Amino acid sequence: MSEAVLQAARVALVGNPNTGKTALFNALTGGRQKVANYAGVTVERKEGQLTTASGRALSILDLPGTYSLRARSPDEVVTRDAVLGRLTGEIEPDVVIAVADATNLRLVLRLILELKAVGRPMVLALNMFDIAQRQGLRIDIEGLQRELGCPIVATVATRKRGIDDLTAQVEGLIASGALSTTNTWREPSAMEIRDAHRNAQRILRAYVRPPERPDTLTGRIDSVLLHPVAGLTILLSLLFLMFQAVFTWAAPLMDGIDAGFTWLSLLVSQGLPDGLIKDFIADGVIAGVGSVLVFLPQILILFFFIILLEDFGYMARAAFLMDKIMGGAGLHGRAFIPLLSSFACAIPGIMAARVIDQKRDRITTILVAPLMTCSARIPVYTLIISAFIPDRVVGPGLNLQGLVMFGLYATGILGALSVSFLIRKVFWRGAVEPFLMELPTYKLPSTESVARNLWLRAQIFLSRAGRIILPLMVLVWFLSTFPGPPAGASGPAIDYSFAGLIGHAIQPLFAPIGFNWQMVVALIPGFAAREVAVAALGTVYAVANVDANVGALGARLAEQWSLATGLSFLAWYVFAPQCAATLAVVKRETNSWIWAGVMLVYMTTLAYLTSFVVYHAAVAMGAG
Amino acid sequence: MSDALATHAPMTPSPVVGAVRLSAAHPGDRGIIVDVRAESQVGDHGVDNEELLRRLLEFGFVEGAMIEVLHEGLFGHDPIAVRLDDMRVALRRRDAEDVWIKMDAL
Numbered sequence: 001m002s003e004a005v006l007q008a009a010r011v012a013l014v015g016n017p018n019t020g021k022t023a024l025f026n027a028l029t030g031g032r033q034k035v036a037n038y039a040g041v042t043v044e045r046k047e048g049q050l051t052t053a054s055g056r057a058l059s060i061l062d063l064p065g066t067y068s069l070r071a072r073s074p075d076e077v078v079t080r081d082a083v084l085g086r087l088t089g090e091i092e093p094d095v096v097i098a099v100a101d102a103t104n105l106r107l108v109l110r111l112i113l114e115l116k117a118v119g120r121p122m123v124l125a126l127n128m129f130d131i132a133q134r135q136g137l138r139i140d141i142e143g144l145q146r147e148l149g150c151p152i153v154a155t156v157a158t159r160k161r162g163i164d165d166l167t168a169q170v171e172g173l174i175a176s177g178a179l180s181t182t183n184t185w186r187e188p189s190a191m192e193i194r195d196a197h198r199n200a201q202r203i204l205r206a207y208v209r210p211p212e213r214p215d216t217l218t219g220r221i222d223s224v225l226l227h228p229v230a231g232l233t234i235l236l237s238l239l240f241l242m243f244q245a246v247f248t249w250a251a252p253l254m255d256g257i258d259a260g261f262t263w264l265s266l267l268v269s270q271g272l273p274d275g276l277i278k279d280f281i282a283d284g285v286i287a288g289v290g291s292v293l294v295f296l297p298q299i300l301i302l303f304f305f306i307i308l309l310e311d312f313g314y315m316a317r318a319a320f321l322m323d324k325i326m327g328g329a330g331l332h333g334r335a336f337i338p339l340l341s342s343f344a345c346a347i348p349g350i351m352a353a354r355v356i357d358q359k360r361d362r363i364t365t366i367l368v369a370p371l372m373t374c375s376a377r378i379p380v381y382t383l384i385i386s387a388f389i390p391d392r393v394v395g396p397g398l399n400l401q402g403l404v405m406f407g408l409y410a411t412g413i414l415g416a417l418s419v420s421f422l423i424r425k426v427f428w429r430g431a432v433e434p435f436l437m438e439l440p441t442y443k444l445p446s447t448e449s450v451a452r453n454l455w456l457r458a459q460i461f462l463s464r465a466g467r468i469i470l471p472l473m474v475l476v477w478f479l480s481t482f483p484g485p486p487a488g489a490s491g492p493a494i495d496y497s498f499a500g501l502i503g504h505a506i507q508p509l510f511a512p513i514g515f516n517w518q519m520v521v522a523l524i525p526g527f528a529a530r531e532v533a534v535a536a537l538g539t540v541y542a543v544a545n546v547d548a549n550v551g552a553l554g555a556r557l558a559e560q561w562s563l564a565t566g567l568s569f570l571a572w573y574v575f576a577p578q579c580a581a582t583l584a585v586v587k588r589e590t591n592s593w594i595w596a597g598v599m600l601v602y603m604t605t606l607a608y609l610t611s612f613v614v615y616h617a618a619v620a621m622g623a624g
Numbered sequence: 625m626s627d628a629l630a631t632h633a634p635m636t637p638s639p640v641v642g643a644v645r646l647s648a649a650h651p652g653d654r655g656i657i658v659d660v661r662a663e664s665q666v667g668d669h670g671v672d673n674e675e676l677l678r679r680l681l682e683f684g685f686v687e688g689a690m691i692e693v694l695h696e697g698l699f700g701h702d703p704i705a706v707r708l709d710d711m712r713v714a715l716r717r718r719d720a721e722d723v724w725i726k727m728d729a730l
Contacts, residue, residue: 068682104711107684114681190662190674193681201688210710218712219694228698320714324699327716333703434676434719436683439705439712 008057009174010091012082014115015099016108018313018440020127022046023157023449025062025098028167032060033185035456043078052167067107069114070187073357083118086182092180096122102132102139102154105208109200112148114188117545119181121148121173125166129154137544144207157513158446172595173469216501218313218441225317236319237410239340242305250344253297261290276481284477294457295347295581302341302348302451303457311445316437319344323435329417330424332361339416341366341527342372346582351461352587358433361610364423366589367599370582371416371575373409380573381408383534387554388566404570411574415606450576451603476580480536494539499524513572513611514619523578530578564618571614646691646723649704654692659724660685675718684708685723 015021025033029048036045046062063082064075071080078087085092099113100108115122126132126139141235142168145152155162188196225231236484272278309315315334323333331339334356342349349369356362385401392400424432478498485496494500503521518540526533534553541556557566577583577600587596618624640658662677685691685708694712695705703716 070678070682072679106709107682107711110682160724167706188678190677190681193678194686197681197684214710222695222705222712226695228696232698316714320695320703321697323703323714323716324697435703435714435716436679436719437714438683439714441712588636 006058009095009170010059010061010093011097011170012061012063012093013082013097013099014063014083014111015065016104016111016438017100018438019065019099019104019108020103020157020398021065021099022062023096023446024125024127024163025060026449026452027155027157027160027163028058028060029054035460043075045078050167052171054163054171056171059166059168068188068193069109069118069185072528074359075357083115083120084185084531095118095173095178096120097166097170098122098124100124102126102129103135103137105139105209106200106204109203110193110196113196114185115201116148116150117183117185118163119183119185121178123166123169123173124148124150124152125155125162126152127155127157127164130156130159131215132211135214135413138209141208145204147203147207158449177475215441221442222317222439225314226320231317231321233319238309238318239336242302242340244299245305250297250301254294257294258290258298261286261293265290279481280477283481284474285470287477293462295345296461298344299348299351299461300454302344302352303454306337306352307450307453307457308445311443311449313440313442316439319437320439327432329420330432331364331420332356332358332433335361335365335420338369339372342369342374344578345374345376346370346372346579346587347461348390350582350585351457353589360428361433363419363595364428364589366586367423367594367602368416368420370579370599370603371412371419373412373574374530374579376579377408377573379531379534381405381570383537383554383565384557384573386551386568387557388561388563400497408570408574415575419602419606469611476525480525494521494525494536494538512564512615513608514568514615514624515572515611516561518560519565519569526578527580529581530573533573544547562619563623565617567618567623568611571610572607575603575610577603577607637714640724640726643724643726646685646693646704646706646720647717648727649693649725650701651693651696651704653725653727654690654726657687657689657691658724658726659687661722661724663722673722677722680719680723683713684711685713691725698712 013021013025025046025048029050032050033046033048037045043064048060050058050060052058053089061082063079066076066079067602068076069080071077076180081087083093091298094116098108100112112122112124124144126141132139139156141152151172153162153166153169155166158583180223225234265286268282268286269278272281306315309318317335318337319333321333322336326333326335335353338349338352338356340349341352346369349372350366353362353365353369356365385404389401389404394400394403463489476499479502480494480497480499481498481614485491485493489496503524504517507515507517507520518537521540522533522536525536537557538553541553541560552590561569583600586599587593590596646657660677660680662673689709690707691709692707693704694707697703701717703714704720705712705714
């Protein structure tokens with residue numbers, strides 16, 4: 001008894017998607033929330049704390065939105081198991097708050113009937129009640145309470161209305177000692193779903209009078225945004241804007257972060273005596289933290305757009321418009337945002353794949369995202385192209401160098417589409433999940449919710465991706481630094497390090513694709529991030545200050561490499577998983593090293609084969 | 625009763641005279657759902673027909689629901705967006721094969 005008073009009562013939020021459930025969660029818990037993953041699955045677990053007016057502690061769990069307890073996706077399995085008290089490591093909720101969009105009660109009524117069968121004490125929150133009132137929708141709350149046998153509270157989560165009333169009702173249930181009754185829920189058959197619908201329909205007729213002024217705005221907006229031609233044009237313009245933003249708006253911020261960390265590491269270098277500790281702090285830790293933080297502007301800008309469009313209700317429309325195009329390659333309509341983002345950087349792209357709720361579709365998208373040409377490849381492409389491709393006009397407005405650059409982008413896109421097609425055939429044996437998606441009513445996004453969500457994404461990226469990326473960066477630094485060159489050594493220091501040793505040792509593996517040992521050595525630090533390979537090539541070819549002197553390095557490469565080798569290196573960079581951070585994020589997002597491993601193996605294989613073909617074709621044509 | 629039909633009926637036209645498949649409807653078509661079944665022979669669904677039926681039912685594609693086709697995609701007129709009672713739903717035509725609608729008289 002005393003323990004029950006001391007411990008926070010557990011409350012679970014359950015409801016259809018798009019009912020403002022998360023807004024209600026935010027209104028209830030404010031900033032006191034924690035996001036983690038459920039053990040063993042990729043589903044986010046959001047929990048928050050709250051103290052009621054009377055001093056009672058409540059622990060609120062925001063469960064993934066669902067249309068039924070019948071669980072069709074990993075998210076919905078979590079909701080079902082949490083409600084049923086079957087979830088490993090999760091204690092069953094004392095009270096369930098069913099969250100309903102007051103303007104759209106039909107489907108949630110059926111869910112509520114299912115929840116009733118589970119037998120836990122329940123409160124129904126009729127959210128977005130202001131919109132219902134504005135539409136002239138009349139709900140007989142008294143009657144509905146009697147019918148459903150649970151207290152009902154009208155709420156407007158975005159304006160924090162009805163929140164105290166809601167917690168009071170929850171407290172009331174706990175205080176009255178309402179206990180769970182026998183759980184009679186089992187997976188309903190088609191016939192039982194029909195019956196439940198009929199029942200819901202009857203309840204709706206009895207207690208809800210249809211709106212006098214139904215929402216026509218959504219229909220009018222849709223007639224433009226879902227128009228086959230105008231809709232696609234608007235979508236493409238939006239995507240272009242997003243792409244531009246992620247690509248260009250982020251650049252000054254990223255440069256700023258970069259400069260900040262360079263400055264910091266310079267400061268440390270000056271302040272500390274020469275030696276390993278200085279190297280470790282300046283080149284290992286500071287550069288490592290910098291290489292994580294530098295992605296933050298892109299991630300924030302990208303998620304700003306995604307959250308805004310999601311809250312507005314546009315994401316489902318975009319998925320509708322793109323479904324056929326993406327479907328040809330075996331991808332879900334929602335996959336295009338992650339893939340587009342991956343042109344900037346695969347990391348935000350992979351994180352954005354969480355908008356796809358089907359597990360298979362999501363994994364396919366994550367696996368192919370790094371094939372899109374990210375901005376980190378550009379310095380490498382620029383270097384090699386300027387060194388090997390003549391700056392020649394080949395047609396009106398067509399420059400050979402530009403054409404090659406375009407070709408590299410196109411190869412990446414084609415690669416991504418072909419690989420996703422193959423994944424669908426091989427891993428999922430051609431199975432295509434049904435595509436059924438609610439098109440929610442348009443809503444004005446709230447500044448607070450956008451800001452909160454954005455902050456959440458930043459936190460997740462920094463804390464969890466950082467925890468994996470940083471040690472990898474330090475490892476790469478370690479490999480490229482130790483052991484140091486012997487006294488009086490003439491070659492570059494990296495040559496004597498583990499990276500150098502490994503490079504020399506595995507060079508024979510790369511000989512068939514035309515790589516010399518210098519290139520292989522450069523690939524190892526280049527694993528930290530693609531563009532690092534440029535600096536690493538500068539190091540091994542002893543070209544000082546590569547940033548300011550790309551031309552000199554290019555000239556050096558043109559002397560040292562054959563054209564075939566240069567092209568082979570480009571082909572390698574289109575496909576190779578030369579990015580530890582991406583693999584770390586794949587691990588984090590899929591919650592398993594297996595998919596990171598699959599990615600590493602398939603991309604390396606693809607890169608090797610392509611480089612092999614390119615190298616030998618070029619040699620055969622006399623470019624060896 | 626309709627459930628028995630849905631589960632066991634062979635590939636025959638709907639018993640309701642004049643009903644058409646939702647998968648064959650055009651934007652502007654409106655009517656009432658008269659039958660939802662589990663019999664499509666599309667082989668590569670990630671789920672079986674019974675499961676597709678239950679998902680359709682859960683989304684509100686039930687006998688008696690009012691339906692109107694609002695929009696369709698540019699390529700292959702697919703997917704479609706429909707108004708279903710008081711909500712909007714998007715689905716692919718291949719998933720809409722077994723939803724039969726009786727059109728309103730024009």
